[in-house]
Amino acid sequence: MNAFVSGQSRLALIVDGNSQYFVRHGGGGVHTPMNPLMMGSFVDSPDVRQFESVTIDQVVDELSLAVEQDTALQFLLALMDHVEESDLRLKLVDRLDELSRRPAVGRYLSNRLYAFPLPESAIPEMKTLVAELGLAHPLGSEILSVLLRQSQVAVVHGAWEELAATRFQNDADRYRFFSAAVLAGLTRAIVTGEGQPIAADCIPARCSGELVDAWIQTAFGAQLAANSGGRVAPRASAPKKAKIPAWLKVAKARGPIRAETVKATIAVKSSAAERKQLRGGL
Amino acid sequence: MRCLNPQCPAEIHDSLRVCATCGRDNGCPNVRKAQEPAEVAALRNRLEEAELRADARGAGQNLARFRDEVADKSVAVLAMPASNALPLLNEDGQAFSNFYRLVEAGVRIPKPNWYDRFRGIADQLLFPHYAENIFFAALSLDRQGSPYYGTVSLSLAPFAISDRATVFESNSLLFCRDRNLGLQSDVPPGYRAAWEDRGMIAASKLEPKLVPDTQPGEFSGILLEQKPTDDADFVEVHVYDRITRHSLSGVVIRRTGDPDTELFHALVRNACSQKGLACEEVA
Numbered sequence: 001m002n003a004f005v006s007g008q009s010r011l012a013l014i015v016d017g018n019s020q021y022f023v024r025h026g027g028g029g030v031h032t033p034m035n036p037l038m039m040g041s042f043v044d045s046p047d048v049r050q051f052e053s054v055t056i057d058q059v060v061d062e063l064s065l066a067v068e069q070d071t072a073l074q075f076l077l078a079l080m081d082h083v084e085e086s087d088l089r090l091k092l093v094d095r096l097d098e099l100s101r102r103p104a105v106g107r108y109l110s111n112r113l114y115a116f117p118l119p120e121s122a123i124p125e126m127k128t129l130v131a132e133l134g135l136a137h138p139l140g141s142e143i144l145s146v147l148l149r150q151s152q153v154a155v156v157h158g159a160w161e162e163l164a165a166t167r168f169q170n171d172a173d174r175y176r177f178f179s180a181a182v183l184a185g186l187t188r189a190i191v192t193g194e195g196q197p198i199a200a201d202c203i204p205a206r207c208s209g210e211l212v213d214a215w216i217q218t219a220f221g222a223q224l225a226a227n228s229g230g231r232v233a234p235r236a237s238a239p240k241k242a243k244i245p246a247w248l249k250v251a252k253a254r255g256p257i258r259a260e261t262v263k264a265t266i267a268v269k270s271s272a273a274e275r276k277q278l279r280g281g282l
Numbered sequence: 283m284r285c286l287n288p289q290c291p292a293e294i295h296d297s298l299r300v301c302a303t304c305g306r307d308n309g310c311p312n313v314r315k316a317q318e319p320a321e322v323a324a325l326r327n328r329l330e331e332a333e334l335r336a337d338a339r340g341a342g343q344n345l346a347r348f349r350d351e352v353a354d355k356s357v358a359v360l361a362m363p364a365s366n367a368l369p370l371l372n373e374d375g376q377a378f379s380n381f382y383r384l385v386e387a388g389v390r391i392p393k394p395n396w397y398d399r400f401r402g403i404a405d406q407l408l409f410p411h412y413a414e415n416i417f418f419a420a421l422s423l424d425r426q427g428s429p430y431y432g433t434v435s436l437s438l439a440p441f442a443i444s445d446r447a448t449v450f451e452s453n454s455l456l457f458c459r460d461r462n463l464g465l466q467s468d469v470p471p472g473y474r475a476a477w478e479d480r481g482m483i484a485a486s487k488l489e490p491k492l493v494p495d496t497q498p499g500e501f502s503g504i505l506l507e508q509k510p511t512d513d514a515d516f517v518e519v520h521v522y523d524r525i526t527r528h529s530l531s532g533v534v535i536r537r538t539g540d541p542d543t544e545l546f547h548a549l550v551r552n553a554c555s556q557k558g559l560a561c562e563e564v565a
Contacts, residue, residue, distance in 0.1 A: 010363045026540075032512040037361070037418055037431050037453075046369075070365055071542055078549050081372070088548050095545060 003059045006048045007066030008074075012059050013042060023059060025067045049183075069108040072099040076109060079129055080122040093132050100139040107185065109139060113146045114188035115178075117154040123147065145192070152191045155226060159219035160187075167211060177211070186212065190219055283314070297411035299522070310446040310522035311412050316476045324472030329482050332489035340494040345485055348492055348501050351423060353481030356505065357531070358419040358438040358447060358519040361427025364535070364546035367434040371527055371553040404458040407469050408450070409520070417525055421449055421480060421517040423502035425534045426564065428514040433538055434550055438521070439531035440477075446522040449480040451487055454518055474520075484517055532560035 001016035010025040022032040022042070032038065042048070047070060051062060075096045083089040100106045118126060126143050133140030146153070160178065168174035181187060188194075285292045285301040285308060292303035297311050308314070315321065329349075336345040405413035419438060420427050427435040438447075451457055451473040463469060475483045484505055491504045507514040533554050535547050547563075554561035 008363075008365050008369070010365060037420060037427075038512075067365075071546075074365060074368060074549075075545070078368075083549075083552070085548075085552070088545075088552070091545055091548075095542065 001054060001056070001059075003051045003054055003062070004042075004048050005051060005059065005062045005066050006042055007063070007068070007070030008047050009042045010063075010067055011038070011042050012063045014056070014059060023056070023063065025063050065104055068099055068102065068105050072096055072105050072109055073112060075099075080118070080125050082121075082125050093129070096139070097133060097137065100137075106138050106142070108183075110142045110146075111182055111185045111188050113143065114149075114153055114156075114191050115182040116157055117150055118146070123150075149191055151226070152223065153187075155222045156187060156190050156215075156219045159222050160215060162222075163211070163215055163218050167214075181212075190216055283308070295411075297409075312409060312416065312448045312474075312520050312522050313446060313476055316448040316474045316479075318471075321471045321474060322479075324470070325475055325479070325482055325486065328472045328486040332486045336489050336492060341489075341492045341496065344492045344494065344496045345489055347498060348488070348496075348504070349481040349485035351481075351498065351501055352421070352484040352505060353478070356421050356423050356480060356484070357425055357440065358443060358521065359422040359425060359427040359435045359534075360419050360438070361429070361431035361433075361435045363432040364434045364543055364550055366432065367436060367533070368546060368549055368553060370436070371530075371533070371550060371557065371559070403464055404455045407458055407463055408454055408474075412522075415523050417521040417523070419519040419521060420506055421484065421519055422506045425532060425562075426502075426506075426508070426536065428506060428516060429508060429510040429536060430512055430514055433536045433543060433547070435534040435536070436530050437532045437534070438519075438525065438529055442525070442529035442531075443519075443521050444477045447477040448474055448520050449477065449483050450474045450518040450520060451483060452515060452518060454520075480517070487517065527557065530559060532562070535561065535563045537563055537565055 001014055003015070004013040006012070012023045012025075014021055014023060022038060024032065047066065049062075049066065051059065054062070075092045079089070079092055079096070083092060100109055126147055130140050130144050130147070133143070135141050135144060164174045164178070168177070283294050283296075285294050285304060285306055287301065287304045287306040290301060290304040290306060292301050294301055294308050296315070298308070299310055300307055333342060333345060336342045405416070409416050422435070422437075425435060425437045457473070458464075458469070461467075472486075473483070488504050496504075502508075506516045533550065535550060537547070538544065551561050551563075553559075
């Protein structure tokens with residue numbers, strides 16, 4: 001049987017010969033026939049993934065993982081947007097900590113973080129989150145890495161935009177390829193230069209190898225041009241010696257996350273001076 | 283039909299809203315269909331028969347009350363998991379695309395087999411050549427959808443849909459399947475209505491459930507079954523074209539014991555508060 005799984009909608013659509021039905025997360029394996037209301041919820045989710053020749057148990061497992069990945073991603077996005085209520089923020093960080101320790105969830109978040117440059121408004125929030133999680137936490141160190149590589153993320157994404165504009169007939173193909181590349185960790189691999197296993201079947205076959213090569217070449221070309229001042233305004237003066245910002249010092253000092261640690265961080269943040277310090281520039 | 287622009291000689295196809303010749307908006311195809319004389323007459327007949335039956339057993343007044351309440355107070359709702367609702371509430375630009383638009387764009391999932399067997403037949407009968415523009419919701423008196431579909435119910439603001447929504451007897455897919463409708467037999471008239479006539483559909487359909495001592499507080503459960511199973515009955519709402527967050531009038535959250543879901547609910551409440559959207563919690 002084949003299946004389409006969406007963590008966001010908490011549903012898997014099973015296609016088994018002539019039978020098609022939904023399996024709901026947490027629904028005790030209940031199979032639900034097609035229904036317009038349910039279908040709408042399913043197809044509106046941007047994270048639908050296809051699995052071929054799978055058993056029902058595998059589908060249930062994949063759905064469970066997809067739900068954890070979506071939950072972690074949405075909590076991370078919420079934290080990026082700034083959560084005013086400290087108790088809620090604490091709970092979100094706590095749960096994100098738990099979820100992201102599962103390697104498949106952490107990798108999913110990491111791959112997503114390298115897909116697009118972070119919006120300006122999210123950067124202070126992400127710095128705070130790094131301070132809260134600590135650098136010993138896999139997600140904390142990964143977010144730090146993403147923060148430090150924002151210019152490269154922008155270059156790689158810009159290279160993609162430039163290339164995609166000439167290579168795809170329509171937005172759907174373009175979207176499909178880019179989504180697959182992100183999920184497979186390709187954007188992360190190009191930005192960091194770190195080899196990461198790329199599931200070949202995640203990349204649509206008809207435009208895989210050559211396009212990926214072209215993307216990498218375009219990105220490197222853009223990076224070289226940027227480094228030589230061709231793409232960005234040259235620095236007015238020689239770069240100063242990097243100074244470790246306060247938020248990073250806090251993060252470095254933190255061990256593995258604990259509820260008390262987060263509470264303490266929140267408490268510290270309530271002090272205006274410290275909060276300002278935590279949100280200091282890179 | 284002839285274009286509504288008196289100076290335009292064009293004939294408008296049943297599936298089109300805008301005249302290709304002059305650009306005049308001729309109204310949504312689903313609304314035009316529901317307002318056809320044959321549809322309106324058949325629905326009136328059904329209602330008259332329902333009223334006679336209700337009167338005969340002393341439930342006539344209750345049926346009239348029920349009809350009026352649905353006509354005055356019912357809203358279109360979308361029930362979904364909180365994880366689905368949150369991105370929709372947060373992203374201004376995200377439209378609630380429907381299945382067909384996505385299939386057409388090839389963005390999300392390929393067309394599955396059931397499309398041809400069930401959904402396709404139902405939709406081609408009900409929305410010939412414009413199914414890709416129809417968005418589905420359910421009619422509700424208490425702004426809650428069926429709990430089976432999720433813990434967050436989004437209500438659509440009447441201003442956003444009253445000119446482009448129609449109501450249908452029940453789950454259209456099951457309606458067509460149970461009656462063996464298809465190429466040989468079309469959807470009979472009298473089972474759909476324009477938005478302003480939704481009380482007529484509800485009363486015609488649900489008259490057998492009203493008895494002399496039915497209390498007004500029971501009306502919402504009669505209109506939309508609140509059982510947490512996939513066979514919960516409802517009056518289906520068909521909205522032509524896209525819906526965005528700005529089309530919403532409010533949100534109802536149904537509390538659960540699940541910690542992750544409750545965190546999502548807290549984020550949904552925050553999003554509502556930021557966007558100035560009414561949000562209510564129920565047990």
